Amino acid sequence: MHEGAPINPWVALAYLAAGICFILALRGLSSPASSRRGNRFGMLGMLLAVGVTLWTHPVANWTVPMNWAEVGGAIAIGGVIGFVTARLISMTAMPQLVAAFHSLVGMAAVLVAAAAFLNPVPFGITDAAGAILQVSRIEMGLGVAIGAITFSGSVIAFLKLNGNMSGKPILLPMRHVINLGTLAAILGLIGYFVTDQSPWVFWTVTGLSFLIGFLLIIPIGGADMPVVVSMLNSYSGWAAAAMGFTLHNSAMIITGALVGSSGAILSYIMCRAMNRSFISVIAGGFGGDSGAASGEAKEQRPWKRGSAEDAAFLMQQAEQVIIVPGYGMAVAQAQHVLREMADKLKEHGVRVKYAIHPVAGRMPGHMNVLLAEANVPYDEVFELEDINSEFAQTDVAFIIGANDVVNPAAKTDKSSPIYGMPVFDVGKAKTVLFIKRSMGGVGYAGVDNDVFYADNTMMLLADAKKMVEEIVKSLD
Amino acid sequence: MDFISILSIFVMACFVGYYVVWSVTPALHTPLMAVTNAISSVIIVGALIASVAPIMGATGETSKWLGLVAVGFASVNIFGGFAVTARMLAMYKKKAK
Numbered sequence: 001m002h003e004g005a006p007i008n009p010w011v012a013l014a015y016l017a018a019g020i021c022f023i024l025a026l027r028g029l030s031s032p033a034s035s036r037r038g039n040r041f042g043m044l045g046m047l048l049a050v051g052v053t054l055w056t057h058p059v060a061n062w063t064v065p066m067n068w069a070e071v072g073g074a075i076a077i078g079g080v081i082g083f084v085t086a087r088l089i090s091m092t093a094m095p096q097l098v099a100a101f102h103s104l105v106g107m108a109a110v111l112v113a114a115a116a117f118l119n120p121v122p123f124g125i126t127d128a129a130g131a132i133l134q135v136s137r138i139e140m141g142l143g144v145a146i147g148a149i150t151f152s153g154s155v156i157a158f159l160k161l162n163g164n165m166s167g168k169p170i171l172l173p174m175r176h177v178i179n180l181g182t183l184a185a186i187l188g189l190i191g192y193f194v195t196d197q198s199p200w201v202f203w204t205v206t207g208l209s210f211l212i213g214f215l216l217i218i219p220i221g222g223a224d225m226p227v228v229v230s231m232l233n234s235y236s237g238w239a240a241a242a243m244g245f246t247l248h249n250s251a252m253i254i255t256g257a258l259v260g261s262s263g264a265i266l267s268y269i270m271c272r273a274m275n276r277s278f279i280s281v282i283a284g285g286f287g288g289d290s291g292a293a294s295g296e297a298k299e300q301r302p303w304k305r306g307s308a309e310d311a312a313f314l315m316q317q318a319e320q321v322i323i324v325p326g327y328g329m330a331v332a333q334a335q336h337v338l339r340e341m342a343d344k345l346k347e348h349g350v351r352v353k354y355a356i357h358p359v360a361g362r363m364p365g366h367m368n369v370l371l372a373e374a375n376v377p378y379d380e381v382f383e384l385e386d387i388n389s390e391f392a393q394t395d396v397a398f399i400i401g402a403n404d405v406v407n408p409a410a411k412t413d414k415s416s417p418i419y420g421m422p423v424f425d426v427g428k429a430k431t432v433l434f435i436k437r438s439m440g441g442v443g444y445a446g447v448d449n450d451v452f453y454a455d456n457t458m459m460l461l462a463d464a465k466k467m468v469e470e471i472v473k474s475l476d
Numbered sequence: 477m478d479f480i481s482i483l484s485i486f487v488m489a490c491f492v493g494y495y496v497v498w499s500v501t502p503a504l505h506t507p508l509m510a511v512t513n514a515i516s517s518v519i520i521v522g523a524l525i526a527s528v529a530p531i532m533g534a535t536g537e538t539s540k541w542l543g544l545v546a547v548g549f550a551s552v553n554i555f556g557g558f559a560v561t562a563r564m565l566a567m568y569k570k571k572a573k
Binding site: 012015018019022023025026027029030031032035036038039042043045046049050053054067070071074075076077078079080081082083085086087089091094097098101102104105107108109111112114115116118119121122123135229230233236237239240241243244245246247248249250251252253254255256257258259260261262263265266269356358361363364365366368369372373375377378379380381383 | 477479482485486489490492493494496497498499500501502503504505506507508509510511512513514515516517518519520521522523524525526527528529530531532533535536538539540542543544545546547548549550551552553554555556557558559560561562563564565566567568569570571
């Protein structure tokens with residue numbers, strides 16, 4: 001097929017069909033029951049898009065056996081690495097994996113844009129004189145910029161989530177000026193690229209974009225990582241969409257728009273769950289590794305300590321127990337024994353529910369996956385808005401590895417750093433059982449929690465996993 | 477396709493994305509991110525075109541190799557993304573009655 005030949009309508013239709021498959025893939029996720037079918041639609045869409053490209057695009061070149069070998073080899077190597085990683089990765093490491101995958105999408109976008117820049121004719125983006133079309137230059141410039149930002153930003157997010165780099169925000173002096181200046185330079189150069197397609201313009205845009213991705217993410221602290229991962233998800237979509245514009249490919253445009261909106265919505269949900277504005281997250285500086293900034297020592301207040309036997313007795317007598325897990329539970333690897341405890345309680349006729357805060361894990365929906373892995377049925381797991389009114393009719397609220405998300409200061413104390421964040425009203429339950437390693441440490445936000453000292457609270461001071469194991473023993 | 481038709485597809489798809497994603501249950505937000513990761517690797521289409529394109533000009537050869545590396549990266553994501561999504565979704569079970 002020669003460039004300039006009319007586009008085969010069947011090819012365009014196949015790409016459109018692939019785009020529709022991707023829409024159905026996301027649509028399937030509206031419930032766990034339909035989700036697996038949705039995922040298969042996604043695979044079908046990808047097969048269709050790749051198949052059509054291989055089949056039709058530059059047919060003449062497919063008579064060259066070397067092309068088959070090279071492309072097949074690249075797919076095989078990448079495919080094996082991806083597949084094996086996906087099988088071996090632990091569910092607690094999911095945020096890192098997703099960040100790593102985002103960086104690959106970003107890099108692929110950069111490489112494709114660079115390839116199109118270096119050899120534009122086969123992409124059909126040149127005019128009669130052989131120059132790259134002006135509109136394509138803008139699309140290409142935006143594509144390479146967003147791709148590069150996605151790449152370097154995701155690499156930093158990966159290093160922070162994986163613990164290779166401290167979760168503490170790194171705050172450069174004058175960083176806002178530097179960032180805005182770099183951003184303005186990138187946009188200015190993309191504008192200039194329209195009039196001058198010299199290689200230096202393209203590569204400077206690429207280089208500056210790698211730099212700004214890096215600069216944007218280093219000042220963002222560990223506590224805001226769920227927002228960052230969602231935001232980079234969004235960027236990876238916009239990068240794909242920009243390349244779709246360059247290549248006039250509807251499958252890429254539809255997918256890019258879907259992924260871009262998805263990431264944006266998830267970022268919004270995460271921001272709302274922490275009562276943080278998007279701007280303040282981007283500005284950075286919130287949340288270190290483990291809430292190092294604990295407030296000045298308040299006067300010692302009395303609190304009650306309970307044992308595993310006490311907890312077991314209280315829960316056995318209960319009609320309903322609501323478990324509020326936080327990321328501390330996953331760190332202690334307590335999810336499996338927690339489910340055993342719930343099973344034992346159910347044998348005693350207790351109704352058990354799980355209450356999940358949107359930021360309970362380290363990425364959106366992370367806690368749900370961790371519980372699902374421990375065989376907790378998904379119809380026992382409830383979101384904040386759905387279960388919060390039930391605490392008043394609940395006998396025991398069982399808090400494990402969570403802290404800020406049950407802190408009433410978010411509702412009452414205007415000076416608190418977490419003020420305005422939606423929290424669970426655990427205090428309304430008849431009894432609150434609060435598992436905590438010690439009375440010293442406080443949550444990410446570094447604020448004391450009145451729930452510790454409430455009359456109806458019993459503190460269970462121990463490692464989460466050991467404590468739950470002992471409760472399970474006492475339940476026999 | 478002219479620019480306006482492409483832009484129309486894009487704008488419509490943004491709206492579709494907005495409504496579809498709001499209908500995703502929060503319990504499946506992690507699989508949502510994993511699967512969006514996999515499908516955004518449809519960028520492999522561009523990488524494939526670059527990999528097999530007729531080599532033109534002095535930089536054509538470089539372009540081809542960039543394309544092949546991009547095919548490899550996108551493949552990691554496609555296989556890894558769909559596999560890890562499938563693995564997660566297989567864990568979501570209902571209460572045994």
